[in-house]
Amino acid sequence: MSLSLKPGFSFGGVLQKLYPEENLTRQEIILENSDEYWMAQALSKSMENGCAANPNPSVGCVVVLNNKIISSGCTERWGGKHAERVAFESLKVGDLEGTTVYVTLEPCTHVGKQPPCVELFRNRGISKVVIGSEDPNPIVSGNGIQQLKEMGIECKVGVLKTEVQAWLSPFFIQQRNHRPLIALKWAQSLDGCFADDHDGWQWISGIHSRKYTHWLRQKYDAILIGVGTLLNDFPSLDVREIQNQYKRDPLKIIYDPFGKIFQCTEQEQAILTEKTFKLGTKQIILIGTQVLLDEKEKNNKWFQFLKNNENFILQKINDNSENKMTNIIVESLKCKEIDEFLGRPLQSILIEGGPRLLSLFLQEKNYDVLHVFIAPFFLGGEKNKLFSKKQRALIPYIFRDVSKVERMKIVVQERLGNDILLEMVQEN
Numbered sequence: 001m002s003l004s005l006k007p008g009f010s011f012g013g014v015l016q017k018l019y020p021e022e023n024l025t026r027q028e029i030i031l032e033n034s035d036e037y038w039m040a041q042a043l044s045k046s047m048e049n050g051c052a053a054n055p056n057p058s059v060g061c062v063v064v065l066n067n068k069i070i071s072s073g074c075t076e077r078w079g080g081k082h083a084e085r086v087a088f089e090s091l092k093v094g095d096l097e098g099t100t101v102y103v104t105l106e107p108c109t110h111v112g113k114q115p116p117c118v119e120l121f122r123n124r125g126i127s128k129v130v131i132g133s134e135d136p137n138p139i140v141s142g143n144g145i146q147q148l149k150e151m152g153i154e155c156k157v158g159v160l161k162t163e164v165q166a167w168l169s170p171f172f173i174q175q176r177n178h179r180p181l182i183a184l185k186w187a188q189s190l191d192g193c194f195a196d197d198h199d200g201w202q203w204i205s206g207i208h209s210r211k212y213t214h215w216l217r218q219k220y221d222a223i224l225i226g227v228g229t230l231l232n233d234f235p236s237l238d239v240r241e242i243q244n245q246y247k248r249d250p251l252k253i254i255y256d257p258f259g260k261i262f263q264c265t266e267q268e269q270a271i272l273t274e275k276t277f278k279l280g281t282k283q284i285i286l287i288g289t290q291v292l293l294d295e296k297e298k299n300n301k302w303f304q305f306l307k308n309n310e311n312f313i314l315q316k317i318n319d320n321s322e323n324k325m326t327n328i329i330v331e332s333l334k335c336k337e338i339d340e341f342l343g344r345p346l347q348s349i350l351i352e353g354g355p356r357l358l359s360l361f362l363q364e365k366n367y368d369v370l371h372v373f374i375a376p377f378f379l380g381g382e383k384n385k386l387f388s389k390k391q392r393a394l395i396p397y398i399f400r401d402v403s404k405v406e407r408m409k410i411v412v413q414e415r416l417g418n419d420i421l422l423e424m425v426q427e428n
C-alpha cells in the first residue's frame, strides 16, 4: 500500500460507523468531491454484514438519484447475494433510469455461487457507475469495467481506492499472494509496556480502542495468541461491544510449542473451560510435534479431553523444518482440516500478542498490517515489552543501528477516545 488513508478511514473501514453515537475521531472525513462522499457511503454500507462474506469481499453499493440514496446493499454471507443485487432488487423496473451507482469493487463477470453482477446493469438506463477499486481476481479484473463501457455506461474507477483496498485487504492479499493476511495488534503504554511487571490483568487501552479491536476480530478469520497470554489473561477472544446482524466469532488459535497448556492446574482448566474455551466456539491449539507424541501426556486427563473434543484441533508444528518459525506457524494453519473446521478457506489471521509472540513475527518481518494502540501513560516496566530479555533468550535479536533500521509506513493515524491508533505496513 503506497498511500496513507484519508482521515476518518482505517483498515477497519469508515471509523465513524463504529461509533455512531459520538464523534470520537479527532479528524473529520475530508472528501474532495461528491463522488468521494457517495463512495464513503458505499464503503460504510459494505461494513454492515461485518465480514460474513469472507472469503468473498464485503462490498457496498449505493444507488444515487438527485443527490439522494434511493437504494443500497452489501454482500451477504458467503454464497449469498452480492451488494449490487441486494441494492437493485428492491427497485422497480425503470427506477434505475438516470441513476449513478457507487460500488466499492468492480462488478463481477463470472458465474460463481451467484450469477455475474455486471448483467444487472444491462438496459436499465443507468447513467454512470463509480467504482472504488478494480477486482484483483484475474477472472474479473478489468472485464467488469470493460463490459459496463460496452453497455454504453460511463465509468469512473479508483474513487477512494486506497480506503476500499485497506478494508478489503484480506481478499486482496489472498488473490495476489495466495496466502492469508497477517495482522499484528497490540496496545502499549507510551514507554512500550504491554502489561505491568506484576502481570496484572488490566486493559492498557480505553473503551474506544477495545471496540475497534472487537470490530477487527470480526473482520479477520482467526485470532492467534501465545500460551503466555492465554495462561496469564484467560482472554475470551470473542466479539463483544459491537452490534452486528452477522456477528461472528473468529477461530481461536493458541501457539503453545511446548504443550504448557497440558500442565494447567485444575483451577486453570476450570477458568479456561469457562472463558477462552467455552463450548460452542471453535479453537485450535498449535503445539510442537514432540509434545503430541510424548508418552506422559497420554495419561493426562486434560490432554485427552482437548484431544477428543470436537471443538478443538491439536495441530502439529513441523518444528524440524529449516523455514522461519513464523512461516512454520502460518503454514501449519493452511490445511484441509482447518478449512473444514472453519467452513471456508482461512483468509486472515489477527495476532493479538503477547509481546514475545509478536516479537517473533516482527523479527522475521512476517506481517502485512500493524494495528497499534498507544495509551497516554508510562508504566516503567521491563518484562512485557517487545524484544524484552525473555524474548532475546528465545531468538537471538540483533540490535540494530538506528541509521540502518527499516521504518514502517504509517497508513492511519487517528485518535480513538484517549488513545492513538496507528496502522502501519512495511515500506514497499
Ligand SMILES: NC(=O)c1ccc[n+]([C@@H]2O[C@H](COP(=O)([O-])OP(=O)(O)OC[C@H]3O[C@@H](n4cnc5c(N)ncnc54)[C@H](OP(=O)(O)O)[C@@H]3O)[C@@H](O)[C@H]2O)c1
Pocket (backbone or CB within 6 Å): 185, 186, 187, 188, 193, 194, 195, 199, 200, 201, 204, 225, 226, 227, 228, 229, 230, 232, 233, 255, 256, 257, 258, 260, 325, 352, 353, 354, 355, 356, 357, 358, 360, 384, 394, 395
Ligand atoms: N497489551 C497488549 O496488547 C497485550 C496483548 C497480549 C498479551 N499481553 C500481555 O503479555 C503478557 C504475556 O505475553 P508473553 O510475551 O509472556 O507471552 P506470549 O507472547 O503470549 O506467548 C509466547 C509463548 O510462545 C512460546 N515461545 C516459544 N518459542 C518462542 C519464540 N521463539 N518466540 C516467541 N515465543 C515463543 C513461549 O514459550 P515459553 O513460555 O516456554 O517461553 C510462550 O509461552 C501478559 O502479561 C499479557 O497480559 C498484552
